[in-house]
Amino acid sequence: MYEFYNVAMNDIDKSANLPRHVAIIMDGNGRWAKERGKPRIDGHIEGSKRIREVLSAASECGVKYLTLYAFSSENWNRPKEEVDALMELLKNTIREHSEDFIKNKVRFRTIGNVGKLPSNCVELLEKLKEQTKNFDSATLILALNYGSRDEICRAVKNIIQDAAGKKIDPEKIDWPVISSYLDTDAIPDPDLMIRTSGEMRLSNYLMMQAAYAELYFTKTYWPDFGRDEFIKAVKEYQRRERRYGLTTDQLKK
Ligand code: FPP
Secondary structure, three states: OHHHHHHHHHOOOOOOOOOOEEEEEOOOHHHHHHHOOOOHHHHHHHHHHHHHHHHHHHHHHOOOEEEEEEEEOOHHHOOHHHHHHHHHHHHHHHHHHHHHHHHOOEEEEEEOOHHHOOHHHHHHHHHHHHHHOOOOOEEEEEEEEEOHHHHHHHHHHHHHHHHHOOOOOHHHOOHHHHHHOOOOOOOOOOOEEEEOOOOOOOOOOOOOOOOOOEEEEOOOOHHHOOHHHHHHHHHHHHHOOOOOOOOHHHHHO
């Protein structure tokens, strides 16, 4: 087993062209459960187990930032039973992994309107953020009550307030200024965006930040997306040529 893992990891060129930031849409938990005749929440529980495995594969590859879409601003519309179960799972996941984060010096961050989550979730999240804020070996970012459009609305309100309070000059508003008002302030843009389960859309996830991200779609459901699948996605990324609007010849110069 281990030998196979090592071969896969060795295929990655760690000296060049590594994604610094990988963002994942963890999709397919419900279908994974349905195909096994289990309740949807069992798919989420199995999916939550992949978080640690993928974080560990990411740090081994040298990926510095991993952002996971755990709960979207639209997910509140799911049946109450499922929303409650997801909140419970969030608390359990944080409790279970807190010591691991600290031991491995992983910084924990969130994006999204986290203040609107149940207060006992907020307390756990804030505590772990505080405990890990000075770590820099890797950063795990959970997107919770996150949606790009909601993020933009909150950013615009703050920009307008700061312009009215003369803290910023409207004439000098450019992309770096706007970007500093987003939840992802000080986090580099994702280089690679992965969506599992065969769906091919971005679903209001990091829409501005992923402007130049390489997109990778796989049919594998999130509960089946483990270490090998992550390495496969990074290898595919390393084969791509990112041109940022330039030509291939220009890149060679
Ligand atoms: C999408 O699958 C997944 C989610 C909406 C939640 C993701 C949650 C986890 C991976 C578990 C960990 C949870 C937390 C909160 C840390 P889906 O339910 O849309 O699957 P389907 O498209 O097959 O129905």
